[in-house]
Amino acid sequence: MILLTRKADFSSAHFYWNDAWTEAENERVFGKCSNRQGHGHNYTLEVTVQGAIDPVSGFVVDLKELKDIMEREVVSVYDHRHLNHEVPEFKTVVPTTENMAIAIWRRLDGKIPGAKLHRVRVYEMADLFADFYGEGA
Amino acid sequence: MILLTRKADFSSAHFYWNDAWTEAENERVFGKCSNRQGHGHNYTLEVTVQGAIDPVSGFVVDLKELKDIMEREVVSVYDHRHLNHEVPEFKTVVPTTENMAIAIWRRLDGKIPGAKLHRVRVYEMADLFADFYGEGA
Amino acid sequence: MILLTRKADFSSAHFYWNDAWTEAENERVFGKCSNRQGHGHNYTLEVTVQGAIDPVSGFVVDLKELKDIMEREVVSVYDHRHLNHEVPEFKTVVPTTENMAIAIWRRLDGKIPGAKLHRVRVYEMADLFADFYGEGA
């Protein structure tokens, strides 16, 4: 049983906003993130999978295949996009780092042949990240 | 004569677009950066100043003052903003990394007491940056 | 259930010394860290909290509030200080990375509204860090 982690980057715009609140309430809770013109980040995604090593290849998972899945399921959908306006899951939930980790888990879970998704980590900045292990996904 | 460099970060949204071109031309030249919903980055700004060391303080420039100038002149204007829609200089020029370095030079030049602005470096991503030394600013 | 991690930096002086030992014993165990003039580091603190996501805000914890708590409880006390001489908890224990992680846990535990402190990580250098999960704190 071993864990393998692969990273990928994407650059997106977003903002934090709750339609049920007034502009003043949004600004009080979300501060400068509530600017509806949006701002953006270079996100880093870390995907960790768990599995047994194939004794012939020495791999838990085919690295090229894992990269392709991350590209197809997440990066191609999020990269160079405005998360609030163009990514379906953020029509109804605020694209916080926490919610992004859960959304990415749902996009990847069950898609990686021969290995179990163990953790999704999303960095919004070098000094802020969220980890999701699938509980309650 | 010594050079001192200080960094600051800001997170902004932007896109690349030329109104004189058709959508197809914009996409051909700017690729996925032409998406007008915008995307975004964690930018890193490096400001280098040149001067003589004050023999009493040991400083080329007061570090706290330099930080405050960078904050007031650049970070407070660009951070958590959509560059195309909210920052005046990008109404007329595309907010490429190159144009951002020039715009930031113009915002800072002549504002740093006792030292000469030497270089403005802007990182859009860890693997892409522009340097401007003021020639033709 | 999700984990959110925020980083902060502080710069402090310290040295390793045990009054019950001779100078030679201190030097044998602590090497160059036993120099009582002190040396110093740029420390990086990672605080991880665990909680449920507020369905309205999308937050586990208010990021601004978490940053303020880390600043008030730890950074303002440790930053630009000599740990051995100016920080109470290191009057009686050696300020090793391990002991710092425990001391910071005690400073933060129970202070973060709506979330549970999960882990305190302290980097003394890029290649050395300690993790404390609260067991026996």
Place this chain on the structure above:
Amino acid sequence: MILLTRKADFSSAHFYWNDAWTEAENERVFGKCSNRQGHGHNYTLEVTVQGAIDPVSGFVVDLKELKDIMEREVVSVYDHRHLNHEVPEFKTVVPTTENMAIAIWRRLDGKIPGAKLHRVRVYEMADLFADFYGEGA
């Protein structure tokens, strides 16, 4: 109970190859890693140990001793070597990041006085790493 992590670097050559397969099969599974001339990496090794803090020294483990053990048991054997041709454990298994983490665990386990080996992490590149916790070693 606390965890302490120390890093070390080594630079090695390797390639991926299975003698039971044809050249075409090797290339299909291993891609450009199957080039038998070899390529190489700057590896980063993270060793995490778990233990109680010695109340006198403030250490879980003597840092100098831990560094020496990592140097003697791993770095001196792997660094500036061709893993496939010069390191015994990779005569029979492919030197993937996963297999390297297990091999390093076996080299270190039981060698660290007063502490328990908790995790071995090996980075092959900044965006790819394997974690092994000893299960089934």
Place this chain on the structure above:
Amino acid sequence: MILLTRKADFSSAHFYWNDAWTEAENERVFGKCSNRQGHGHNYTLEVTVQGAIDPVSGFVVDLKELKDIMEREVVSVYDHRHLNHEVPEFKTVVPTTENMAIAIWRRLDGKIPGAKLHRVRVYEMADLFADFYGEGA
């Protein structure tokens, strides 16, 4: 006049050896780098170009095109290769970081439409790099 820098990574094997010397002389000068089985590195290449900004596109150089040129002229030739055995320029000169910077300059110079090659920087490790500005290339 502005400078734009783009990075790329490649992973290669190499060793240092001079056929005119005895094994002992090679080991004395090159140390552990003289091991003819080879070792390897994750290299980082930084290519800096200089030019005027196109007032319409806002670019010094088309970023996609620059990336493609670096990929075609350098990365596809060096990556996952043994530099001594598989790259023509290192049949006759030792693949030191210095010689690699010059070799890459020669591969890129004159190939970048609309901009002048300004500097080639090659990192062999995070703590060692060479810069070449074309003088005497």
Place this chain on the structure above:
Amino acid sequence: MILLTRKADFSSAHFYWNDAWTEAENERVFGKCSNRQGHGHNYTLEVTVQGAIDPVSGFVVDLKELKDIMEREVVSVYDHRHLNHEVPEFKTVVPTTENMAIAIWRRLDGKIPGAKLHRVRVYEMADLFADFYGEGA
């Protein structure tokens, strides 16, 4: 003509203080850096040398020798030391990053066989560094 840069790290304590000023003046100019108990940093030193490549070895300078010179002339004197109290050059000048770059230049200039010292860069933190090119040293 090529440039080669090598890095080294050291960890030191320091504070900023001018005996000719009152405590209030020191605090006004130097802020929290004026705390005479001292604080500290993980410094990074980058030494750049310029020279011709030896056609036989492929080196501008023997890397092992450069590392040894940096260790002997700088790191062994500054590392795990209190700069104000234990390093002679900082008895009379404030150990700012700028003054440290000049002091290190003077320690290294003329000591590197076969190459010319080109630049000394000192990082006090990741976001603050000084460069000295020897003018007026």
